[in-house]
Amino acid sequence: MNFVFKFLIVVLLLQKVYQQTNQILLGNMSSTATFLKTLSSRRTVYSLKPALPAGVTINNIQEVVETVVKQTPTAFNSQPNRAIILTGETHKKVWDAVVKNTPAGDAQKRPASERDTAYGTIIFFSDESITKKLQSDFAFYHDIFPVWAAEASGAAQISTWTALETLGLGANLQHYNAAIEAVLPEKIPKNWKIHSQLCFGSVDQAPAEKTFVENKVEIFN
Ligand SMILES: Cc1cc2nc3c(=O)[nH]c(=O)nc-3n(C[C@H](O)[C@H](O)[C@H](O)COP(=O)(O)O)c2cc1C
Structure with missing residues (x-):
């Protein structure tokens, strides 16, 4: 028992x-x-409407960007990532200036479309004073610090893009860096190096299906 x-x-x-x-x-x-x-x-969505999906506010997007920038790993935990969000008149003014600084014709179509159909733009930067200090403190890694800053920015860009997808937004990534930099709000520190612009809005038309290359990851025992 x-x-x-x-x-x-x-x-x-x-x-x-x-x-x-x-x-x-x-x-x-x-x-x-x-x-x-x-x-x-997450996809590249070019066909946007200048609105936010029901229930989403610009503060939700701000929270996404702040969290992503905070949590993205960076070389030596140096945290050089910076970002701003343009919307309303500022978004329109900046993209209008890009249109005017682009040769007339087809090249103007993309910036004009961002101006007219995107609700806003997230601009990604890295603080170059941090990169320069690392270069002087750790001379051995001098040449790789700008690469690591760009990689950390790329990580933040893709995470933000993916998070926007979860909010029901569409977005596309642009690189009109020089033209944008020339017309940024005065307040942006001059030592912030611009990397990219993530333009977002409501999805007007979903993108076409994507094709993939065969890319097998092999395991070696
Ligand atoms: C590093 C990087 C740079 C890119 N630059 C641009 C760009 O300047 N303009 C643009 O329209 N798309 C740009 N894209 C978007 C790619 O063209 C797009 O991600 C790719 O075609 C795959 O499509 P998907 O985003 O729908 O998956 C870029 C993407 C990456 C990752």
Whole structure:
């Protein structure tokens, strides 16, 4: 009797451990699947409407950008990433200036479309004073610090782009760096190096299906 009782307790305990392990594994798998699905849903959306989806505010977007910039890993934890959001008249004024600084014809179509159809623009920078200080403090890595700053900016750009997708926004990434820099609000520090512009709005037309190259990741044991 005593033996049967002990045996049952062991069986019950094993069952509990099995259930809990299964739950943890399934839980991890579903959040990984959700993450990968979100990553796969981010696309370049050129066909935008100058509005935010219902329930989304510009402060939601600000929170996304602030969190992404804060949490993106950077070389030596130097945190050179900086960003601003343009919307309303400032967004229009900046893109209008880009149109005027671009040769007439087809080249003007993209900036004109950002001016007229995007709701706003997130501009990504890195603080060059941080990069320069690292170069002087760690001469051995001198040439790689600007590359790492650009990589850390790229990481923040893609994470922001993906997070906007989860808010139901469409976005496309542009590089009108020199033309934009010339007309930025006065307040932007001169030592902020501009990397890119992520133009966003409501999705007017979804992009065409994307094709992929075969890219197998091999495991070497
Ligand atoms: C580093 C980088 C630079 C890019 N530069 C531009 C750009 O200047 N203009 C543009 O329209 N798209 C740009 N794109 C968007 C790519 O063309 C686009 O991501 C690619 O065609 C894949 O399409 P998808 O974004 O729909 O997945 C850039 C993307 C990356 C990652």
